[in-house]
Amino acid sequence: MPDFDVLVLGGGPAGVNAALAASAAGLKVALFDENTAAGGQVYRAPIDASGPPAGGRQASDTLRRELAQSAVTTYFNHVVWAVTADYRVDAAGPAGPMHCTGRALIVATGTTERVVPFEGWTTPGVIGLAAATILLKSQGILPGRSTLVAGCGPLLAAVAAKTLEGGGNVEAIADMAGLGDWGRTLPAMVSRPDLMREGFHWWREIRRAGVPILSRHTIVKVEPACDGLLATLAPCDAAGRPVAGTRRSVVADCITVGHGLTPSTEITRLLRAEHRYSRQAGGWVVVADQDGRTSRPRLYVAGDGAGIAGAAAASHHGTLAGLACAIDLGGTGTTQFRSRVPAARQLHVKAARFGRSMAQLMALRPGHVDSIGPQTIVCRCEDVTRAEIDTACDAGAHDVNQLKAWTRCGMGPCQGRTCADVAAELLAARVHGGLREPAGCFSARTPLRPITVEALTGDFSYDDIPIPKAAPL
Known part of the structure; x- marks a missing residue:
């Protein structure tokens, strides 16, 4: 059973930067992730990486290169299915089940996409915006020849623009937010001119393609049609409730819909860390200080588990969590690492300002479930x-x-x-x-992820079971 100083769960920008910071302090670090490579959702590695870096590729490639060159032990393609109070992690990977222990645990498990149900939302061909980004960014596959993009938040523009770039058609964008909602994000956008330029580029391409943009509209029904899927869109108020007005019908091969993100807190809830509810932060979040220390000794959270703030903020928050580990566990050069904390905090605050502004656009609206x-x-x-x-x-x-x-x-x-x-x-x-x-939240239980018995037992037959000799009469 391998022993480590720090175990990091999650290979996105928060987890990787946490692992790098802790490892640089001389701590023995292991990182777990279900995917084949580091990057998480935003920096997900493409299947075909032979092309030139584009969009977020350069940042994601740098992240993976720094991790590969570090002393961090990585366990990719490993499903973590149990975590115990003494920071023992049980996982199943290509070589079968394994477990290890750590003096400290950093949870950087990201988010889960929220889809508020509507009539027909389980119909085949209806997928989440996050699923659409995986198809487009990692697989290089269009969600459909024609796509309806619906919901709220910046992923609407990202999915629509990437679909158009890939040669697909976008039938319409139904955005629950209004122009005023987007206008209120402008002060925060100014702090990230790079992302602001990227967003404007997306919207320019969408406008150039003549895609109808329906502000303050929500999807209320999906049903099969002879040519694909028939979606019914309705105007809605600021609280997300459909209101009187003209209903619009859109036919598409695929309907991508997402209503924001919720922090993934299964592990921190399992370990009984303190949590609080914040609608603007995405839901139930871990109570932590600015460096990721939770209410439980030597348990840290990095990234969106402490509140939705975006990939850039998650990167800096991961660094802060890794530095906190190095300081608390007594890594080498503690004084040097303490000196890095103020600058990392400033970078995190600046990045989080933009990310939290976007998170407000994705927050669950108080009247959305009424419909x-x-x-x-x-x-x-x-x-x-x-x-x-x-x-x-x-x-x-x-x-x-x-x-x-x-x-x-x-x-x-x-x-x-x-x-x-x-x-x-x-x-x-x-x-x-x-x-x-x-109302509370669901109690977290193991197994944390669905896992087969075969993944835990491996290949065996009854011949492998030792049978003792019969006792003499």
Whole structure:
């Protein structure tokens, strides 16, 4: 069983920079990630890396190169399925099950995309905006020959522009935000002129292609059509509720939709660190100081687990968490690493200002779940509908774990990552006057990810089982 000073869970910009900072202090560091290479969602490695770096490729290639040249031990293609209180990590990888221990643990597991259910959202051909970016950036595949892009946040423009660049058609963009919402982000945008230029380039290409842009519109229904999928769009108010007005119909091969991001906090919840609810930060977030120290000794959080702030902020927050580890564990050159903290904090604050401004555009709107129909599925793993959730609330379910026990909402393979935020919002609205803290959050349990028995046991047959000789009569 390998022993390390620091275990880092997550190979995105936060995790990699945390690992690099801790390793530079002479600490023995291991990094785990489910993917084949470092980068996370934003800096995901393309399958074909032979072409010239474009867009975020240069930054992502630099990140992977620095990691490869460091002393960090990497475990890619490894699914972490259990973490214990003594910081033992159990994972399954290509060579079978393995485990290791660490003196400290840095959790940099990123986010999960939120999709607020609507009629037909489970129809084949309806995918998340994050899934669309994986197809476009990593696989080089169009979501469809024609695509409808709907939801909220900067991924709308990114997916639409990349689809057009790849030769696809974008039938329309339905944005829940209004022009005023985007206008309020301009002061923060000025702090990141590079991203501002990239965003303006996306919108310029979208305008040039003649793509209809429907501000303050939301998707309310999807149904199969002879030519693909038929989506119904409706105007909505600032709270996300559909309002009276002209309904629009759009036919497309693929519908990409996303309503923001929620922090992935399964591991920090499993380890009983303190959490708080913040709508603007994406939901339940770990309570941590500015350097990532949580309420639990030697447990750190890096990146969006402490609140949605974007990839650039996550990079600097990862560095801060790695420096905090080096200082707390007594790495070599502690004085030198202490001197790096103020500059890293300044960089994080500057980057987070922009990222948190974008996060406000993606925050769950207080009235968005009101439009979910009674027979609409909320938990797609267990086919739990809005009506079943309402019935459980009326019968006395006062928090989401009681709701889970009564309806099986959140008991499927995703363990509530897809439905938790929406289910809690429905319960809070019906039972607690909209207050989310009393509604609670799902208890985290192992296995943290779906895992097969074969991944834990490996290849064996009954001949491999030792059978003792029979005792003499």
